[in-house]
Amino acid sequence: xxxxLICLPYAGGSAQVYKRWSNxxxxxxxxxxxxxxxxxxxxxxxxxxxxxxxxxxxxxxxRETALTSDSYAxxxxxxxxxxxxxxxxxxxxxxxPLPSAVFLSGRGAPHCEQxxxxxxxxxxxGEFLDELKKFGGMPDELxxxxxxxxxxxxxxxxxxxxxxxxxHRMRSPLPLRLTILSGKDDICVEGSLSEWEQYAxxxxxxxxxxxGHFFLHEREDEIVEVxxxxxxEAPAPI
Numbered sequence: 001x002x003x004x005l006i007c008l009p010y011a012g013g014s015a016q017v018y019k020r021w022s023n024x025x026x027x028x029x030x031x032x033x034x035x036x037x038x039x040x041x042x043x044x045x046x047x048x049x050x051x052x053x054x055x056x057x058x059x060x061x062x063r064e065t066a067l068t069s070d071s072y073a074x075x076x077x078x079x080x081x082x083x084x085x086x087x088x089x090x091x092x093x094x095x096x097p098l099p100s101a102v103f104l105s106g107r108g109a110p111h112c113e114q115x116x117x118x119x120x121x122x123x124x125x126g127e128f129l130d131e132l133k134k135f136g137g138m139p140d141e142l143x144x145x146x147x148x149x150x151x152x153x154x155x156x157x158x159x160x161x162x163x164x165x166x167x168h169r170m171r172s173p174l175p176l177r178l179t180i181l182s183g184k185d186d187i188c189v190e191g192s193l194s195e196w197e198q199y200a201x202x203x204x205x206x207x208x209x210x211x212g213h214f215f216l217h218e219r220e221d222e223i224v225e226v227x228x229x230x231x232x233e234a235p236a237p238i
Contacts, residue, residue, distance in 0.1 A: 002028055032072075085110060178199065178203075
């Protein structure tokens with residue numbers, strides 16, 4: 001039995017951020033890193049104007065992956081967590097089978113994040129870069145080389161616009177259980193992570209790791225170990 005793990009990247013990230021997982025995942029788990037428009041192998045395509053456009057692009061990927069797998073799971077970090085949450089509702093509303101496991105990482109519950117309604121993408125370049133540095137995880141070389149900045153700034157602004165202009169609406173809890181992952185020192189997460197509990201009928205399980213917002217890379221082996229254990233022991237799809 002093979003289970004496909006669809007991974008959604010954080011703001012400014014591409015499918016490449018998950019590629020190292022392929023050699024660490026259980027042999028029964030197939031890595032499916034989603035490539036978002038405007039980066040990586042899709043460089044040159046227009047960025048998403050909003051979450052709705054992102055969903056329209058990502059839903060066919062999820063459907064095709066699910067239909068060609070014995071089972072599937074979903075992982076998203078930060079912006080990827082937001083996109084994953086909205087994908088779940090879109091799939092549920094159309095009656096499509098939901099993932100056997102869902103991992104939402106590096107982001108607070110939707111209503112908590114909505115309260116801050118930050119518009120980072122509208123800041124002048126200098127202030128925008130200062131905000132990016134607060135998240136950590138980005139190499140100093142990025143901030144020191146104008147050519148690299150010129151390449152990544154449009155992607156980062158587009159992604160922060162997508163997140164900043166996202167408007168959450170409360171819906172019925174999803175008919176599944178959520179696994180919430182977070183860095184113990186992540187200052188970017190808003191509100192109590194226990195608030196995720198109300199978004200799923202089967203509640204949520206919180207897993208904390210040493211590190212900040214990019215514990216995703218700092219604790220890669222530990223995270224993959226958790227995923228392997230949960231997916232190889234996961235129940236049949238809903």
